[in-house]
Amino acid sequence: xxxxxxLERIGDDLIEFRVDSPSxxxxxxxxxxxxxxxxxxxAGLARVxxxxxxxxxxxxxxRIHDAVRTPKPDTQTIPVQHIxxxxxxxxxxxxxxxxxxxxxxxxxxxxxxTSQTHTxxxxxxxxxxxxxxxxxxxxxxxxxxxPRPRVPTGSVGISAAFTGLYALAGPGGWPLIGRTQASLxxxxxxxxxxxxxxxxxxxxxx
Numbered sequence: 001x002x003x004x005x006x007l008e009r010i011g012d013d014l015i016e017f018r019v020d021s022p023s024x025x026x027x028x029x030x031x032x033x034x035x036x037x038x039x040x041x042x043a044g045l046a047r048v049x050x051x052x053x054x055x056x057x058x059x060x061x062x063r064i065h066d067a068v069r070t071p072k073p074d075t076q077t078i079p080v081q082h083i084x085x086x087x088x089x090x091x092x093x094x095x096x097x098x099x100x101x102x103x104x105x106x107x108x109x110x111x112x113x114t115s116q117t118h119t120x121x122x123x124x125x126x127x128x129x130x131x132x133x134x135x136x137x138x139x140x141x142x143x144x145x146x147p148r149p150r151v152p153t154g155s156v157g158i159s160a161a162f163t164g165l166y167a168l169a170g171p172g173g174w175p176l177i178g179r180t181q182a183s184l185x186x187x188x189x190x191x192x193x194x195x196x197x198x199x200x201x202x203x204x205x206x
Contacts, residue, residue, distance in 0.1 A: 007064065010049075015060065017048040022121040022133070026197045028068065035067035043197055044122055045131070080117065080200040083165070083180050085156050087113075087205055091179035092156070098141055098175055110205050112136045113177070118163060120199040128167025128185050128193040132201055135161050147173030154180045156203075163203075167193055 010016045015038075019025050022045050029043035038052035038060065052060045087110050088095040099106050118134030135158060143159045148171065151157075155166040157174030164174045167184035184194045195201070 007061075012057070013052055013054050015050045015052070015064065017050075019046055019048060021046070022119075023198070025122075029197075032064070032067055035063070037064055037067050078196075078199050080202055081195060082202050082204055083156075083182050084204050084206040085178040085180050087178040092177040094144075094157075094175035095177045098158070098177065101141070102139065109139070109177075112139060113163070114203050114205055116202075118201040118203070120195050120197055120201060121162075122197050123193070123195075124164070126166070126168055126170050126172075128195075130165045130167070130184075130195045132163040132165065132195075133161060134201075135163055141175050143173040144175055147171055151176065152179065154182065154184060156180060165195065167195075 008016050008018070017028060019028060022043075025043040025046065025048050029041045029048045032038070032041045032048070032050060038050040038056075040051040042049045042051075050060070050064065086092070088106050095106055095109065099109050102109070104112075113136070116134045116136055118132045120130050121133050122131050123129060124131050139158065140160055141158055150169060151166050151172035151174075153166060153169045155172070155176050156178045157164045157166070157172065157176045159174045164172075165180070165184060166172060182194060185192055186194075
């Protein structure tokens with residue numbers, strides 16, 4: 001196993017790797033899936049968790065070592081996904097306050113947010129919620145002190161260094177800057193969620 005991979009047993013049916021970047025987590029997770037390791041493989045920002053059946057506990061470590069013995073280069077090219085966003089107003093009720101805090105006009109904020117190519121780093125705390133890096137320096141805002149009990153589908157929020165997209169309605173504590181009509185979730189599609197880890201994203205103001 002490569003020396004920079006740290007493996008830890010964290011439960012009767014869970015093994016976790018610590019890695020140094022979201023891209024390393026995505027690459028390792030795909031490598032483990034390609035070798036059909038465990039029952040589920042989940043990539044985070046700096047961790048990859050493998051869930052396996054307890055009956056496989058005696059063999060899982062050896063199988064993992066075999067799977068990751070030769071690191072697989074991440075050569076997959078994923079097309080940029082453009083996301084149209086209605087910024088501010090009722091769609092982005094926190095944008096005005098964010099801009100007041102940052103000392104920016106709303107248009108200056110929008111220009112900064114749409115100027116970057118962002119990257120989906122992982123899917124998050126609710127189904128399809130996308131943690132997207134690439135937020136320009138200086139736009140970091142903390143989570144809301146009082147989370148909303150319900151955030152509409154398609155809402156776009158920011159927190160810390162990330163933009164977050166709510167694929168499904170539900171509770172949420174991210175300040176909301178806008179909303180998209182993009183079909184982030186469709187059960188009829190082969191891949192129900194529009195975005196996936198590693199996906200490049202460009203936001204467009206409409």
